Amino acid sequence: MKQTLESIQNRLSEIKRQNLYRRLKYGKINGPYITINSKKLVNFCSNDYLGLSSTKITASQSQSSSRLVSGNDTSFMKLEKKLAEHKSQEAALVFPTGYMANLGAIPALVDKNTIIFSDELNHASIIEACKLSGAKLQVYRHNDVDDLEKKIKKFKAYNKLIITEGIFSMDGDYSKLREISEISQKTDSFLILDDAHGDFTVGKDGKGTPNHFGVEKKVDVYISSLSKGLGSFGGYATASNPVVDLCINKARSFIYTSALPSFLVEMSLSRIKQNRAKQQKKLEKNTSMFSSGLKQIGYDIKSQTHIIPIIIGNEKKTLEFGRFMYENKVFAQPIRYPTVPKNSARLRVSVTAWLEKSHIESALSVFERAAEKFKLV
Template sequence: MELIADRLNEIKKQKMYRVLTYLNAPQGPRTIIDGREVLLLASNSYLGLCNDERLKAAAIKAIHEYGVGSGGSRLTTGSYQLHRELELALARFKGTEAALVFNTGYMANLGAVAALADKSWVVFSDELNHASIIDGCKLSGAKIVIYKHCHMGDLYQKLKEFQGYPSLIVTDGVFSMDGDIAPLEDIVQIANQFGALIMVDDAHATGVLGANGGGTVELFGLKDRIDIQMGTLSKALASEGGYIAGRQCLIDYLRNRARSFIFTTALSPATIAVALAALDIVEKEPARRKVLLENTQWLCSRLKEAGLQIHENKTPIIPIIIGEAERALQFSQILLAKGIFIPAIRPPTVPPGTSRLRLTLMATHSYEDLNYALEKIIEAARELEII
């Protein structure tokens, strides 16, 4: 244990020590933290559906019909009719032959990459891909080749170097900590030249991008060109779980070989029912996406005008780059004292020297919320002499 205590002290010395923040109210534009109401600018519930009455009713109905726990793994007793309905709905939504639900987005990436690639394969992975992709790559035993973030010249060169091997290119559709969008059209073109499969993680794009909320793959009109579409039920869809969508043979294979699908108890019926009801809202209420992106553009440009280092994204993820971990943490703490919650994101989640506040918007933030956020962020940045 002494060894562990030493490691922990080292983490503290590096200002990388993490603690939990507990909410005491539903996740909406405003929530309660430590007994105080705060403006929440940190949720991945981009469409603002976590406290939606229709979704709560769907969960309650499922509990009445099916009970609470799922009682078994998907391949034994844990698959309910609702799981089948959700998988059919996801396949239709993503424009694929089939889909398979995993217990989390993390498990979908981990299980799919590890089941698809083996040590005879080469996996080409963007340097800023999510940790679940990185872990899936490691678990697969494949040769892992990291290419520079969204750098198509680098990807091309690396594919050329490993020509002839079975290969998979894997990328986030929207990068979780930067909010930028992968150049999927270019990736498809390069992959075709080398016969590589493509996997896109649309965790942050599902429900948010594309006319129907289908994500980056829909945005670029590439549903027939992307072999493996991954997504999560836990962000815009306000539930929990992840999925892989693609050809029927891919889904049949993963059902038989993805260990993170096989060796775990299925998600509860209520969780599945929420995701199903949320999918319906995503498709029927495009105005939520429109408001969300308008709000994002408004806040991004105001923060940039104020002198903050902002990437102007077409997604609701607005990283405010600070640099040093300690200063990012201070920024976040000052804002919390002013009634705004935006967490500081530090290494290893982001590269050293790029610690930041990761601000995210929801479709349900009001104009007053945005103005308040702008005023207080500028105030805090001045106090820290960032601007």
């Protein structure tokens, strides 16, 4: 036991040496602000993109059981019907989190005769799901449709499944969905899309990335989150009736866990029913204002979405950059390996509808001083 503890301490020391050590920050979120250690900062780390999470909720009894045992409150049926309509699909299935939706749905839909083609920058939940699935796996270069097509042609004998994100969580770029969906149809490959960061925020009525690109009908399975654009909690998958039925019967992260408390389901239901056009328009305006401001300062900004990475590279320098932002009342977390590749550390800035013009202008002023201090432009 002592040897095990010594080994753990050595591993922690190595993590610290590489400037990769993480520590939880305890804070109180209030609208566009977060307060940490009595310091009030403008929050540029929230995934509550439309600023919907302020609704007061009243707790109700927990389901305290799996939905297949005794925890299937009727509120789930109502929410799943709305989610299926939202994505123009036949059925939907709610999971406790978006991570669990990927972890359950992906392995449920494949077998040993399936080969998965996954973008190299897909979210950790997709990577873990692919590893657990038992299917063969081919990772294609990020958003490289030529590499994807070339890899698919090598494996004609297998059932083929392509997985990509709609908006990539750390780079903030759109997936090349038009081209990928064409390859999917041409090669008879099943297409799964994780649209956690595009759902409810882009496209007509917030219908997501495929709607934005006009390829809604070409996606076979949508997996998404209720905790980002919708500002609630949970995850879901939506697809044809047979696909959802198979998930009910085979998705282990659905079968073997307690259901969400009904008040969270009801909160999601109330928010999906409300008109979010005003918040979506404000998010677009804020994103444009902030991105343009960073470019004027001289930052190399390629993102066209509300997720804007400021890539610095060196982990230590990135930590120092983040500390400078914190000291100047801007909360923008440094992101390092293994979340992103080594030597591509960054600040992941997320714009929300919570922010007012004054928040953005004051933050840009801090980013301008940071650019000079760290010689980034």
